[in-house]
Every structure is written in structure tokens, then in C-alpha cells.
Amino acid sequence: MEESIKTDVVIVGAGPTALFTVFELGLLDIKSHLIDVLPRAGGQCAELYPEKPIYDIPGHPMITGDGLVEKLLAQIEPFHPTFHFEQMVTELEVLGSAQTPAFRVKTETGRTFECKAVIVAAGGGSFQPKKPPIDGIEAYEQKSVFYAVRKMEEFRDRNVVIVGGGDSALDWTLNLQPIAKRLTLVHRRDEFRAAPHSVNAMRELVSAGKMDLRIGQIIGLSGDNGELASAQVKSAKGEVSELAVERLIPFFGLTMKLGPIAQWGLNLNENLIPVDTAQFETNVPGIFAIGDINHYPGKLKLILCGFHEGSLAAQKIYHYVYPEKKLVFQYTTSSTNLQKKLGVA
Amino acid sequence: MTIKITFIDSSGEKRTVEAEEGSTVMETAIRNSVPEITAECGGACACATCHVYVDKAFLSLTGGPSPQEEDMLDFAYATQPNSRLSCQIKVTPELDGLIVTTPPRQG
Numbered sequence: 001m002e003e004s005i006k007t008d009v010v011i012v013g014a015g016p017t018a019l020f021t022v023f024e025l026g027l028l029d030i031k032s033h034l035i036d037v038l039p040r041a042g043g044q045c046a047e048l049y050p051e052k053p054i055y056d057i058p059g060h061p062m063i064t065g066d067g068l069v070e071k072l073l074a075q076i077e078p079f080h081p082t083f084h085f086e087q088m089v090t091e092l093e094v095l096g097s098a099q100t101p102a103f104r105v106k107t108e109t110g111r112t113f114e115c116k117a118v119i120v121a122a123g124g125g126s127f128q129p130k131k132p133p134i135d136g137i138e139a140y141e142q143k144s145v146f147y148a149v150r151k152m153e154e155f156r157d158r159n160v161v162i163v164g165g166g167d168s169a170l171d172w173t174l175n176l177q178p179i180a181k182r183l184t185l186v187h188r189r190d191e192f193r194a195a196p197h198s199v200n201a202m203r204e205l206v207s208a209g210k211m212d213l214r215i216g217q218i219i220g221l222s223g224d225n226g227e228l229a230s231a232q233v234k235s236a237k238g239e240v241s242e243l244a245v246e247r248l249i250p251f252f253g254l255t256m257k258l259g260p261i262a263q264w265g266l267n268l269n270e271n272l273i274p275v276d277t278a279q280f281e282t283n284v285p286g287i288f289a290i291g292d293i294n295h296y297p298g299k300l301k302l303i304l305c306g307f308h309e310g311s312l313a314a315q316k317i318y319h320y321v322y323p324e325k326k327l328v329f330q331y332t333t334s335s336t337n338l339q340k341k342l343g344v345a
Numbered sequence: 346m347t348i349k350i351t352f353i354d355s356s357g358e359k360r361t362v363e364a365e366e367g368s369t370v371m372e373t374a375i376r377n378s379v380p381e382i383t384a385e386c387g388g389a390c391a392c393a394t395c396h397v398y399v400d401k402a403f404l405s406l407t408g409g410p411s412p413q414e415e416d417m418l419d420f421a422y423a424t425q426p427n428s429r430l431s432c433q434i435k436v437t438p439e440l441d442g443l444i445v446t447t448p449p450r451q452g
Binding site: 048049052130132133164165166187188189191193217219236252253255256 | 385386389391392393415416418419420422423424426450452
């Protein structure tokens with residue numbers, strides 16, 4: 001088992017609010033680790049609208065989601081934050097007292113952190129695979145229906161059906177085709193948004209008779225005791241046909257779910273975490289909530305509001321990390337001390 | 346002039362509401378608490394939870410989905426040739442009387 005990571009602050013989430021908060025914490029000599037379920041920084045900006053222009057970031061008449069994330073990462077570079085991607089925080093245990101909070105944070109991959117404050121900057125929750133709304137699909141999950149491929153062996157010598165037209169669907173089609181008994185890709189139209197080279201590779205396999213491509217939508221599943229036997233596929237013309245399937249992998253994109261956050265003893269108000277507006281602290285001293293996931297009178301789900309919330313939370317966190325010290329407010333324009341931290345003095 | 350849009354839900358119930366020119370069909374639905382439109386991403390064409398079927402009489406006026414919208418429709422449930430994401434349909438005076446039907450489930 002790897003050793004527990006000791007740090008000042010664990011930030012749950014790596015979206016824009018979390019990233020800027022690293023900056024505000026860094027100016028106060030507070031170290032942070034960020035944990036996110038996605039494979040990269042940026043949260044919704046990176047996952048939902050990387051190329052969409054955003055018009056309400058102060059000082060940027062227009063910037064894309066990706067552009068903003070890139071600039072935020074450059075801005076926090078002097079503070080060397082550590083990112084832990086592709087893992088969800090599952091447990092949050094309170095170790096300290098209200099006066100001197102301490103926490104143990106665990107992720108689903110078993111990584112453990114010990115820290116003095118936790119900032120929940122989880123947006124709309126963690127991104128999880130979207131389940132296609134097919135009646136009764138739950139009965140087959142984890143036995144025959146998988147939303148991600150963790151062990152390829154699970155698919156060896158099976159009739160595998162992959163649904164979708166994006167990169168995940170095409171990549172796994174190409175990876176699993178050699179080991180599956182028969183692989184069928186089901187997509188609602190004969191156009192794919194995946195990378196052209198993988199689409200071409202798939203089409204070559206189809207012409208060579210090594211796999212099947214079915215244009216249509218799965219409308220029903222049948223099988224016994226969680227073991228899938230067949231799927232009903234409806235074509236664009238409305239004809240329904242049966243397809244033999246033992247393993248089904250639907251790729252329908254991601255959706256946001258609150259997930260384990262609901263079990264951390266925090267007050268919740270319709271999946272949002274109520275906070276005070278002076279420090280953005282939750283009902284548990286030492287646990288803060290900023291960005292889209294918090295709620296207070298007048299709350300606006302804007303990136304710029306998240307920046308403000310993180311800045312104020314950092315002030316309170318300073319007192320938890322350095323209980324003996326007095327915090328003197330300084331400006332980056334005039335403080336040599338701050339400029340040294342930023343590497344510009 | 347007032348522009349009216351009729352939403353028919355999956356059980357067949359009709360709701361006719363007034364729409365503002367320049368807004369979208371999705372925004373009109375949310376503003377009027379029309380059920381069966383989730384609009385998880387808030388109109389960024391980044392999810393597929395404002396899926397509607399456009400009445401065939403209006404298809405030539407609304408036009409079809411853009412390539413980006415088609416990509417998102419891949420995530421929708423039970424798409425049909427007249428499927429659109431309502432956040433991508435701008436309300437114009439020509440669309441007065443528009444009828445859209447909502448699917449029983451939004452992905």
C-alpha cells in the first residue's frame with residue numbers, strides 16, 4: 001500500500017474554480033493537491049465546452065473553455081500543484097477538532113491524503129458514464145453490460161456489442177475486435193464523430209468481414225440472471241431485428257452525478273452544499289465548498305463568482321494551516337514577498 | 346407579434362406558450378416549466394437532454410441539425426429523422442405555431 005500523502009489542502013475537483021484557488025492558496029504559502037475523475041484539468045470547461053467561447057471572464061472579452069484552462073494552469077505554475085486524475089474521492093473522514101481540523105481523504109484507487117482543510121470544488125458532481133435509457137439495463141450491469149473497459153479478458157471469445165460513434169466507441173471496437181468472438185458496432189447513423197483514421201480502420205474490418213456494423217438503436221435487451229443473450233436493434237426505417245450479444249458496452253457520453261459527496265456528513269440542499277458567504281465554509285469546520293456545487297443567498301453559477309469564493313476560502317484556511325501566524329493582506333502589484341513566490345521579483 | 350410554440354409531452358398533453366424572438370425553443374420550455382426538457386448543459390449544445398421531435402410541417406422552417414448537434418444527438422434516446430436539440434432552434438417570427446413533441450426520456 002502506498003503511503004498517505006500529507007499536504008495542507010485537498011481540493012476535490014480540478015475545474016476553473018479549483019485551479020484559481022490553487023493560486024490564492026499559493027500566495028498564502030498553502031500547498032494543495034487536486035483530485036479529479038476526469039483525465040485532465042478543466043472540469044466542465046474541458047469536458048463540456050472546450051471550444052465554446054466564454055464572454056464573461058473579467059479581462060477576456062472572449063476566451064474558449066480550453067483557452068481559459070490553459071491560462072489558469074500557466075497562472076498557477078509557480079505553485080507546482082499536484083494533480084491526481086481519473087479517480088473519484090470516495091471517503092472523507094474527520095480526524096481533528098473544530099478548532100484544529102484535520103482530514104483523511106481517500107480515492108477510489110486507494111490513494112490516501114492527510115490534510116488540514118478540504119475544498120469541495122466538484123461542480124455538478126463527478127462525471128460518470130451516461131446510461132442509455134433502455135428498459136431493464138440495470139439487471140445486466142457489471143455482468144454483461146459495462147460502461148468502461150477495465151479488463152479486456154472479460155470480452156475474450158464473447159459476442160461483443162459496442163454502441164456509439166465517438167472515440168471511445170471506435171477505439172474499443174478496434175482494441176476488442178481481435179479478441180472477441182464477434183464484434184458488432186451499433187450506431188444510430190452511418191457517420192462517426194470519432195477520429196477519421198479509426199473510422200477508416202473500422203470500415204476496413206467490416207469490408208474484410210471481420211466485424212459487423214449495424215446502423216440503428218438498441219431498444220430492448222433479453223437474457224437471464226444478468227447474462228445478456230440478445231438485443232433488439234431498430235433500424236432508421238423502423239425495422240426491429242435481433243442481435244446476439246453477451247457483452248454490451250454503451251458509450252453515451254458523460255453526465256454529472258453528486259456521488260459519494262452525499263455521504264460526507266455535509267448539509268445538502270437539493271444536491272448543493274450550503275456555505276456562509278464570508279469564508280465559504282460548510283457546516284463542517286475545515287471543509288469548504290466553492291464554485292457550482294455550493295449554495296448561498298444570491299448564488300450565481302459563474303466562473304468569476306467561483307474565483308471570488310476560492311479567494312475568501314483561502315483566507316480562512318490560512319488560519320487552520322498557520323494557527324500561530326497573523327495574516328497580513330498584500331497585493332501582487334506591490335508586495336515583493338508575493339512577487340518572489342510568483343517568481344517575478 | 347407574439348410567437349406561440351406548442352409542446353406535446355410523451356403522454357400527449359399539449360402546452361402552448363409564448364416565445365420571445367431571438368431566444369431558443371429550449372429556453373422557452375424552461376421559462377414556462379414545460380416538462381420533459383432537462384437542458385443539463387444550459388444550452389451549450391454539450392449534452393442531449395433538450396431533445397425534441399419537430400412537427401413535420403415545420404421541418405423546412407427549422408432546418409436540420411448542424412454537424413455538432415448531430416454528434417450530440419448520438420447521446421439522445423430514441424432519435425428520429427425529425428429529432429433536434431431544442432437549444433439549437435432559434436425562435437423567429439416564421440416559427441409562430443411551431444409544434445414539438447418531447448420524448449419520454451432525456452438520455
